[in-house]
Amino acid sequence: MDIVISAFEQSPDRGRGLARDMRVRWALEEVGQPYEVRLLSFEAMKETSHLALQPFGQIPTYEDGEVVLFESGAIVQHIADRFEGLMPGETRARGRAVSWLFAALNSVEPPILELANARLLEMSQSWYAARLPFVEERVTLRLQQLSNALQGQDWLDGDFSAGDLMMASVVIRLKSSGLLEPFPDLMDYLSRCEARPAYQRAFAAQWAVFEAAIGQVTK
Amino acid sequence: MDIVISAFEQSPDRGRGLARDMRVRWALEEVGQPYEVRLLSFEAMKETSHLALQPFGQIPTYEDGEVVLFESGAIVQHIADRFEGLMPGETRARGRAVSWLFAALNSVEPPILELANARLLEMSQSWYAARLPFVEERVTLRLQQLSNALQGQDWLDGDFSAGDLMMASVVIRLKSSGLLEPFPDLMDYLSRCEARPAYQRAFAAQWAVFEAAIGQVTK
Structure with a gap:
């Protein structure tokens, strides 16, 4: 099929x-x-x-x-x-790629979803503006840790993998948020992903x- | 090792x-x-x-x-x-167990984390009480969908699997929240998990x- x-x-x-x-x-x-x-x-x-x-x-x-x-x-x-x-063929490299895939979904995406929820569902609420910096701080912490892990490399661990695909898919949601600008390495990372045919x-x-x-x- | x-x-x-x-x-x-x-x-x-x-x-x-x-x-x-x-040995059943494992982490846990963040990091903020129902509503939607999927069965799909283990691990964080009480089937589900040796x-x-x-x- x-x-x-x-x-x-x-x-x-x-x-x-x-x-x-x-x-x-x-x-x-x-x-x-x-x-x-x-x-x-x-x-x-x-x-x-x-x-x-x-x-x-x-x-x-x-x-x-x-x-x-x-x-x-x-x-x-x-x-x-x-x-x-x-997915890398070698067992240890595969384990790292899978770890990054889960990290994208369970460590990086939750604060990004929280930010999206704030914008989508709470923008008309009285607390929206005062609360926003709290949520953005949680997102920025993850971006800093991701930037530290990337260490100027092209991809998270060796060759491009399903881990990169998922991480980029998650982080790309921040493109119009202004939160990526302090991390030019992450913006370059996303650009490399977007340039892939x-x-x-x-x-x-x-x-x-x-x-x-x-x-x-x-x- | x-x-x-x-x-x-x-x-x-x-x-x-x-x-x-x-x-x-x-x-x-x-x-x-x-x-x-x-x-x-x-x-x-x-x-x-x-x-x-x-x-x-x-x-x-x-x-x-x-x-x-x-x-x-x-x-x-x-x-x-x-x-x-x-993990079930059969390919289709394994696919469903893996889907449930990811659902626990990426569809059910994010609103639960949002609730935990509200309680842990925003409880002293002026908006905490007014905002709480918004967050709880997002959690309750997922609980309702989970309850619908469980359909009174013991486990999410056939035998107990890694999908159940992860779903229960995520939902169990709500035990003291009051949000589980409208779902006695989910409370029973958690009890079955907790009863496992x-x-x-x-x-x-x-x-x-x-x-x-x-x-x-x-x-």
Whole structure:
């Protein structure tokens, strides 16, 4: 069976490539695997048929005939394990790449999600402006630690891996936040990621979906 | 080489089993593997030697002669892959268990961390009480979805797996929050986890560390 993933019919990020299907598209492009996309409306994401695949009513999901997966982390790791190009072969190096993948999702992304929640859900609240520096401080701590770990290298550990793919996918959400500017090394790191042909193909694919959705709306 | 993990010399949770070494201890007990623990003070966690193992200055780390890992997710998954007892053998079932493990860390834990941050870091701020319901609502949404997915079963998908271990480890942080009470099925789920002999051995081990630390202080 072909690889099928699910994605937003109309991404709330307006095609900026921040939705979680982008991580999966990028991984599939890195390993050179074609895929189909099942586009879902917000209503369809809450339907029983989708909840059977994704208990939290989110995207993306992944099916390839062998497995049915949810959670971008599980999907990217599966792609990296199954196909050549995103996971070092050597056991110790693989362990470090997997550690970085989990670090992106569980140590770096939570404060970034907290910042996104503040902006998306609490911007009209009285406490928004006073609280923002507290949240930004938690994000900046992680960026400093990430910068220290990168040590001026191109990638987190040797060659580009699924760990870099996930870390960049998480940190890239900060691009318009102003929080990356104190870390030119991290901005360069993101630029290296964005320059990868696989990233560009993935970005163009998700952009085309958004553009088509907008076209339908404005028709 | 024996398995060596790192943990707090004196856990900030005062031995309640909420620190992330508990997940790893529990996993090692489930698969019947003995392990050693390197206890770290807060100062030691910031030293270069530890940062080389754990770039974010956190615990736990894991070494077994084959690999050196950080992030509790990466460690639990490695233990589940390497030893018998936490991962289904069948490919599709393994995919679902891994999806649940990632869901625990990236869909369920972030709002719980946000709640913990509010309590730990913002309780003395003017907005704390007014903002709390917003954060609690985000947690409750995830609990409702988790309850829906559990559907009255004992475990998330067939037999107890690394997915259950991680989900329970994440949700158990809510035990004193009052947010679990509307979900008696989730409270029963946690009770089933806590009743597992492996959980109890892991809990006792981390408690003994805390008790020893306190004994030294009060001596």
